[in-house]
Amino acid sequence: MSESTMVRVRGLSKIYERGGEQLKVLSGLDLDLAEGTFEALMGPSGSGKSTLLNIIAGLDRPSSGTVEVKGEDISRLSESALATWRSRTLGFIFQSYNLMPVLTALENVELPLLLTKLGGAERKKRAEIALRIVGLEQRMDHYPRQLSGGQEQRVAIARAIVNDPAIIVADEPTGDLDRQSADDILTLLEKLAKDMNKTILMVTHDPVAADRATKVHRLDKGALSS
Amino acid sequence: MTFLGLSAKNALRNRFRTVLTVLGVAIAVLAFVMLRTVVWAYNVGVEAAAPDRIVTRHKVTFVMQLPKRYIDTIRQEPGVTVATWANWFGGKDPKHDREFFSTLAVDPETYFQVYTDVAVAPADLAAFKENRRGAIVGDVIAKKFGWKVGDKVSLKSPIFPGDWEFAISGIYTATRKSVDRSTFLFHWNYLNEGMAARQRDQIGWVVAKVSNPARTADMSLAIDRKFDERDTQTLSQSEGAFNASFLGMFTAVLKAIDVVSIVIIGIMMLILGNTIAMGARERTQEYGALRAIGFLPRHLAVFVLGESFTIGVLGGTVGLLLSYPIVQLGMGRFLEENMGSFFPYFRISPGNALLAMLLAVGMSLVAAGIPAWNVTRLRVVDALRRVA
Numbered sequence: 001m002s003e004s005t006m007v008r009v010r011g012l013s014k015i016y017e018r019g020g021e022q023l024k025v026l027s028g029l030d031l032d033l034a035e036g037t038f039e040a041l042m043g044p045s046g047s048g049k050s051t052l053l054n055i056i057a058g059l060d061r062p063s064s065g066t067v068e069v070k071g072e073d074i075s076r077l078s079e080s081a082l083a084t085w086r087s088r089t090l091g092f093i094f095q096s097y098n099l100m101p102v103l104t105a106l107e108n109v110e111l112p113l114l115l116t117k118l119g120g121a122e123r124k125k126r127a128e129i130a131l132r133i134v135g136l137e138q139r140m141d142h143y144p145r146q147l148s149g150g151q152e153q154r155v156a157i158a159r160a161i162v163n164d165p166a167i168i169v170a171d172e173p174t175g176d177l178d179r180q181s182a183d184d185i186l187t188l189l190e191k192l193a194k195d196m197n198k199t200i201l202m203v204t205h206d207p208v209a210a211d212r213a214t215k216v217h218r219l220d221k222g223a224l225s226s
Numbered sequence: 227m228t229f230l231g232l233s234a235k236n237a238l239r240n241r242f243r244t245v246l247t248v249l250g251v252a253i254a255v256l257a258f259v260m261l262r263t264v265v266w267a268y269n270v271g272v273e274a275a276a277p278d279r280i281v282t283r284h285k286v287t288f289v290m291q292l293p294k295r296y297i298d299t300i301r302q303e304p305g306v307t308v309a310t311w312a313n314w315f316g317g318k319d320p321k322h323d324r325e326f327f328s329t330l331a332v333d334p335e336t337y338f339q340v341y342t343d344v345a346v347a348p349a350d351l352a353a354f355k356e357n358r359r360g361a362i363v364g365d366v367i368a369k370k371f372g373w374k375v376g377d378k379v380s381l382k383s384p385i386f387p388g389d390w391e392f393a394i395s396g397i398y399t400a401t402r403k404s405v406d407r408s409t410f411l412f413h414w415n416y417l418n419e420g421m422a423a424r425q426r427d428q429i430g431w432v433v434a435k436v437s438n439p440a441r442t443a444d445m446s447l448a449i450d451r452k453f454d455e456r457d458t459q460t461l462s463q464s465e466g467a468f469n470a471s472f473l474g475m476f477t478a479v480l481k482a483i484d485v486v487s488i489v490i491i492g493i494m495m496l497i498l499g500n501t502i503a504m505g506a507r508e509r510t511q512e513y514g515a516l517r518a519i520g521f522l523p524r525h526l527a528v529f530v531l532g533e534s535f536t537i538g539v540l541g542g543t544v545g546l547l548l549s550y551p552i553v554q555l556g557m558g559r560f561l562e563e564n565m566g567s568f569f570p571y572f573r574i575s576p577g578n579a580l581l582a583m584l585l586a587v588g589m590s591l592v593a594a595g596i597p598a599w600n601v602t603r604l605r606v607v608d609a610l611r612r613v614a
Contacts, residue, residue: 054606054607057518059517059518059606059607059610060607080522083517083522086518087519087520090520091519092515092518092519094515094518094610096511098511098512098514100232100512101239102235102236102238102239103227103232107227110227111516111519112519112520114227114228114229114232115520115521115525120227123227159519160519
């Protein structure tokens with residue numbers, strides 16, 4: 001594994017059992033993600049892109065093959081070790097933001113830091129910095145219902161970067177946004193990769209969004225075609 | 227922000243539903259406190275009875291009477307410091323014929339020596355002893371009927387026919403919770419003289435004050451042994467046991483009330499459990515997101531349990547806040563004034579208040595057990611995919 005490779009996937013297969021039948025979703029897949037790159041994963045529905053993203057994010061386990069992130073084979077980690085790994089190494093951006101409506105923007109961003117040993121003041125300080133990075137320093141005390149979709153996704157991005165993860169996975173991050181807001185989010189992701197050396201893997205259906213990535217991987221019937 | 231703080235915020239997410247649930251818990255707590263207070267107040271006469279008094283009555287039932295000369299025999303028993311007697315009169319004020327209160331014919335010389343927890347002003351007591359038609363009445367009944375010292379009162383009794391005229395000599399208060407403050411006390415001699423010759427010199431029961439409360443059981447047996455060979459045998463008991471036997475006929479009702487109070491808490495738990503389960507189900511995707519960013523299953527369980535705990539604490543607190551004015555001031559005052567013989571002291575005991583709060587909180591945690599268990603078993607990818 002070269003020094004600049006952040007994620008290395010080898011011989012990855014995923015088979016689901018449904019009603020006694022085996023359903024092969026990913027078959028013998030190899031993939032490398034370089035450090036500090038913004039890469040996109042495209043493919044038709046059912047091609048396995050969300051499954052691949054979930055396995056790289058440590059939310060699901062491969063049937064066979066390995067997934068190494070920063071040299072660590074995460075497929076060998078236990079459930080609780082995986083959860084701890086996710087909290088330290090990974091930032092997650094969802095299509096529907098998944099912010100907690102009872103928390104302000106600042107509190108939402110602070111949420112992952114509850115899992116650390118940081119004190120309240122330090123957690124707040126880091127959450128403020130993250131919100132400043134995404135340009136929402138004026139909206140810290142706003143609740144999600146008081147924000148636009150684009151702003152909510154920015155809060156979600158701030159939450160994803162607040163623990164300074166090495167890798168960010170984004171599942172259709174612009175899927176619920178208008179074009180202008182989507183462009184703003186993509187610009188922000190480009191900036192995170194370029195200026196903050198984050199490795200970003202984005203699943204998208206949108207070719208315009210994929211064009212903004214430094215590299216596009218196409219998945220079809222569980223195999224990478226490019 | 228803390229885990230529990232977040233749980234509390236979650237509890238207030240759907241305010242309308244939370245308010246209804248909190249009110250549901252509060253009403254269950256109120257009902258529980260009311261029912262438990264009925265049971266407690268009923269037993270207070272037993273628990274707060276004087277430990278140094280022995281009551282001797284007819285062996286068959288306290289409705290049957292004893293010969294008056296028995297008092298002399300009992301007074302001779304070693305360890306008895308003073309003894310008195312009383313008869314149930316069953317009187318009613320024709321002006322308030324629907325109101326029940328105890329009326330007792332007592333010995334004015336010794337009654338207040340035995341019942342030192344019945345407090346009367348010395349001047350009033352002296353006046354009572356001087357006037358054969360005098361009466362001492364409890365402060366609660368006096369206030370209720372507007373009786374004052376010097377007032378003339380006429381009573382009728384279904385047991386002792388005729389018009390019985392009295393003059394209020396004094397008003398007593400109580401220094402012990404078990405004392406009924408609605409009793410009407412008058413001279414036994416007045417009653418005795420008003421009866422046919424063959425019915426005279428009969429007494430309802432004897433109450434003896436003893437020097438050593440630890441010996442009441444032995445002394446009760448010794449007193450009863452003295453009358454074993456007589457025509458009329460006796461049953462002697464500590465005052466607590468006597469009160470318990472008097473109230474014993476209501477034991478089944480009290481048990482039923484006890485069971486109902488527990489059933490109410492059970493219903494509360496089911497309502498709360500349903501609300502928590504609904505909330506948890508609606509938030510499945512959110513829990514998936516939390517797991518994705520590193521939260522462990524036990525953290526999610528804390529959120530669910532914390533939310534239920536918050537509702538339990540709020541409901542318990544509101545329930546107790548409602549209970550005090552309703553039970554202490556409304557229901558309690560009414561029962562003490564109108565059913566003082568059964569409920570001389572109808573108040574929320576600290577033990578019942580604490581029990582209600584602990585049950586509200588404890589049951590809220592039990593109610594959230596299954597929803598909490600379910601969220602710990604969520605698969606992250608399934609949870610993220612699910613839209614409630």
